[in-house]
Amino acid sequence: MASATDSRYGQKESSDQNFDYMFKILIIGNSSVGKTSFLFRYADDSFTPAFVSTVGIDFKVKTIYRNDKRIKLQIWDTAGQERYRTITTAYYRGAMGFILMYDITNEESFNAVQDWSTQIKTYSWDNAQVLLVGNKCDMEDERVVSSEKGRQLAEHLGFEFFEASAKDNINVKQTFERLVDIICEKMSESLDTADPAVTGAKQGPQLTDQQAPPHQDCAC
Amino acid sequence: MACEFNLNFLKELEREAVLEVLYRDQMVRKTEEERIRKMKLQLQQLRWKGAKTARQEYQERSCARCQKSLGLLMNRGAVCNGCSHRVCSECRVCLNPCLWKCTICYAHGDVKVKAGEWFFEERAKKYPGAGRHETVGAKLLESYQNLSKISVVPPTPPPFTESAAGISVMGKELGESKRFNKSVENLFLSLTTHIKKISKSQNDMADRCVLTTDYGKNVERRKQRRSQSDTAINIASRIKSTPSLQQLITGAQNDSETQSKSSWKEEDDITTSPTSDAVFCDGRKHGSLYSLSSTCTESGNFGKANITGEIEFALKYRFRACILEVCIKGCKNLAYGEEKKKCNPYVKVYLLPDKSPQSKRKTAVKKSTVDPEFDETLKYKIEHSQLSSRQLQISVWHAGALKYRVFLGEVVIPLAAWNFEEDSMQFDWYPLKPKLEKPEDGLIQYSGELLVSVRLLVPAQSQSFQFEGNKDHGVLNCQLQVMIFGARNLPMLRSAGMLNSFVKGCLILPDQAEVKQKSPVLKKEACPQWKHLFVFDGVTPAQLQQSCLHLTVWHKSIFSSSDQFLGGAKLGAKEFFGSMDLASQRMLQWQEVLRNTNTWMDFTLVLHSNKENFKS
Numbered sequence A: 001m002a003s004a005t006d007s008r009y010g011q012k013e014s015s016d017q018n019f020d021y022m023f024k025i026l027i028i029g030n031s032s033v034g035k036t037s038f039l040f041r042y043a044d045d046s047f048t049p050a051f052v053s054t055v056g057i058d059f060k061v062k063t064i065y066r067n068d069k070r071i072k073l074q075i076w077d078t079a080g081q082e083r084y085r086t087i088t089t090a091y092y093r094g095a096m097g098f099i100l101m102y103d104i105t106n107e108e109s110f111n112a113v114q115d116w117s118t119q120i121k122t123y124s125w126d127n128a129q130v131l132l133v134g135n136k137c138d139m140e141d142e143r144v145v146s147s148e149k150g151r152q153l154a155e156h157l158g159f160e161f162f163e164a165s166a167k168d169n170i171n172v173k174q175t176f177e178r179l180v181d182i183i184c185e186k187m188s189e190s191l192d193t194a195d196p197a198v199t200g201a202k203q204g205p206q207l208t209d210q211q212a213p214p215h216q217d218c219a220c
Numbered sequence B: 001m002a003c004e005f006n007l008n009f010l011k012e013l014e015r016e017a018v019l020e021v022l023y024r025d026q027m028v029r030k031t032e033e034e035r036i037r038k039m040k041l042q043l044q045q046l047r048w049k050g051a052k053t054a055r056q057e058y059q060e061r062s063c064a065r066c067q068k069s070l071g072l073l074m075n076r077g078a079v080c081n082g083c084s085h086r087v088c089s090e091c092r093v094c095l096n097p098c099l100w101k102c103t104i105c106y107a108h109g110d111v112k113v114k115a116g117e118w119f120f121e122e123r124a125k126k127y128p129g130a131g132r133h134e135t136v137g138a139k140l141l142e143s144y145q146n147l148s149k150i151s152v153v154p155p156t157p158p159p160f161t162e163s164a165a166g167i168s169v170m171g172k173e174l175g176e177s178k179r180f181n182k183s184v185e186n187l188f189l190s191l192t193t194h195i196k197k198i199s200k201s202q203n204d205m206a207d208r209c210v211l212t213t214d215y216g217k218n219v220e221r222r223k224q225r226r227s228q229s230d231t232a233i234n235i236a237s238r239i240k241s242t243p244s245l246q247q248l249i250t251g252a253q254n255d256s257e258t259q260s261k262s263s264w265k266e267e268d269d270i271t272t273s274p275t276s277d278a279v280f281c282d283g284r285k286h287g288s289l290y291s292l293s294s295t296c297t298e299s300g301n302f303g304k305a306n307i308t309g310e311i312e313f314a315l316k317y318r319f320r321a322c323i324l325e326v327c328i329k330g331c332k333n334l335a336y337g338e339e340k341k342k343c344n345p346y347v348k349v350y351l352l353p354d355k356s357p358q359s360k361r362k363t364a365v366k367k368s369t370v371d372p373e374f375d376e377t378l379k380y381k382i383e384h385s386q387l388s389s390r391q392l393q394i395s396v397w398h399a400g401a402l403k404y405r406v407f408l409g410e411v412v413i414p415l416a417a418w419n420f421e422e423d424s425m426q427f428d429w430y431p432l433k434p435k436l437e438k439p440e441d442g443l444i445q446y447s448g449e450l451l452v453s454v455r456l457l458v459p460a461q462s463q464s465f466q467f468e469g470n471k472d473h474g475v476l477n478c479q480l481q482v483m484i485f486g487a488r489n490l491p492m493l494r495s496a497g498m499l500n501s502f503v504k505g506c507l508i509l510p511d512q513a514e515v516k517q518k519s520p521v522l523k524k525e526a527c528p529q530w531k532h533l534f535v536f537d538g539v540t541p542a543q544l545q546q547s548c549l550h551l552t553v554w555h556k557s558i559f560s561s562s563d564q565f566l567g568g569a570k571l572g573a574k575e576f577f578g579s580m581d582l583a584s585q586r587m588l589q590w591q592e593v594l595r596n597t598n599t600w601m602d603f604t605l606v607l608h609s610n611k612e613n614f615k616s
Ligand SMILES: Nc1nc2c(ncn2[C@@H]2O[C@H](COP(=O)(O)OP(=O)(O)O)[C@@H](O)[C@H]2O)c(=O)[nH]1
Pocket: A030, A031, A032, A033, A034, A035, A036, A037, A038, A048, A049, A050, A051, A052, A053, A054, A080, A135, A136, A137, A138, A139, A164, A165, A166, A167, A168
């Protein structure tokens, strides 16, 4: 009955609220490494070669289906420029995960990764999940940062690593999905320690009668 | 903290861009809050399903969740290690071979995960001082509103045009010099109010105007994903908790009036605090117009002190008994109420927006101390669903000789955001604050509660039409039934002594047509029980999605020809006024009715005293 009514009146059942978790993700890195392009590619599947510098902050929302859960992502895009730093770092605290980006054709952006990582450590929570992304891997001709260097740095910092291209849509989706997965892992970890009972939730027990254990008080 | 984040260093155009993002973020946040509130409501309903009364609990051995009685040897149940209640084997969720929880503890944990509490808890390890749910966006907006020089929109704004709307207005007027700390939200509000005024007959039009001009392109983008009702929520959220100009004006009048009356307001015995049972008493003994507040008492016969110190208390909600407990431990470093170091402190509590004597609780007065220990528990009987629209005002006073009172500070706690856990409470110190200068945001004068039950009766034959997607409205002859049970805590009218009350129902359809109903008058009853059924015939679910029901309570005056307005409440969609909490709650309730056809849904509606917001 309900579903019939819904489709008829365009009243999608609790439309935007129809998800299980909401994760906030922040994309950081030097100016013009392709953060905005990366986000647009992921959220809108679009790409423009023109460079429009981001003012302060911006975000997009995308709901994905992952691990049997609907997850709403609020993905924040930040301006790389120093002058916006007070605004952008303020947003670190609310983020569960980060995409730290450099441009494989730009040495300086790679050298700045260490600083960005320090920013995360300073302004974010202790369990912040970070993916290091070397963008513009479509421009192999102009590459100045080798994959190996990128991987080593990631390892050193304890981050996972991807090379990607917003332009050619390489590894964009994979990056976000991996980040979502490790946030999920972190989540169940934190629940493990806080309350063992909820951990079971990720295996998805149902509120059904059959699942009640046959025994009475547990002996263990 | 707030000064760290401000937008002052930005150029005007940049600031516009950032503000636009902040407002969009605010919309997302409100949707999220709404989702979490919904989840918690569902959890609550699950709780109520299994709620036992206190008496049952001790008399018989039964499952705390489904009430099935338990045996002494066979099927004796087991104690849940989450809540320590005994439950039968069917009311358990098995998490692993060695661990189970009762259905409610399981659902409770599930809600916690889904609400993202895990993150706030983890984060609190690094930032223990930070509020759990504070966000930078909210802070930025706030600091922007405090620091900016936005000129106040005059009470009658200029005619609405595209260019005058929304953010572009802020851009233009930023440079103007009038220094009023008026919020951006007020600006939006007065605009929307104005729009509403000039296009009463074209609600839909106005709706769209506000959307596209205020939110600009981003809303266009979002729209694809959002249903109409959703955006309506967000409009409400944009103007949330900002009283309309009218409210501000009437609010201010009330205050000045109250102050002159404050001497007799405070004269009741300061050592008594009513027990929970007395909460919904009919108030007969208060033969005055008490809906005027007795809380704004810092001037007049009342002394003033510099505010210092802190108060320690805990809040607890007993879900089964529906009782809110305010456990007042004590205070420290209070200001002296009078010179010569005199201080006899006591604590007074109101459950706002109800400022009537029924909502007032007091502790005993402690003599000659600025570090009093009270150790008292003040109780309110109130349904959990009601808490989200309430604020707890906890104030400390000095009791001098001859009823001389001095305000020593207060704490106001919005209960919507309070995380009540079953069977646990935490004492914390809260710094005492001076009274707010202006009327409290989003506080609408409370004038009692109306108990109703609503259902949408859909004939069996038209249900099948719906499945076939038949849109012929003539065929769908549904009936909206509204059972008016009764009202409580209605304001007492000084002249009338006793109320002769009746209820009017006004269903406003999408085309602005109004269908009206009226209950009989009940004579001389403070807590009238009409048990009267309103029937709105020949409506379609499609129409109702876009409709709003106004219910108003009136006093039939014997001497004058005009009836006196006591309070009103709304159910349904399409509303610009009121706080976010109330608007969305109303929408949810309405959606419940429309979704659960042929089922009676019970609601306790808070009555508001601003007559001009209701049609009758
Ligand atoms: N070839 C190539 N160009 C890219 C890629 N991603 C971004 N760009 C270009 O790099 C410039 C800066 O991108 P933008 O997303 O604005 O960088 P941001 O400052 O980090 O947000 C723009 O001109 C983009 O078109 C990519 O993957 N490959």
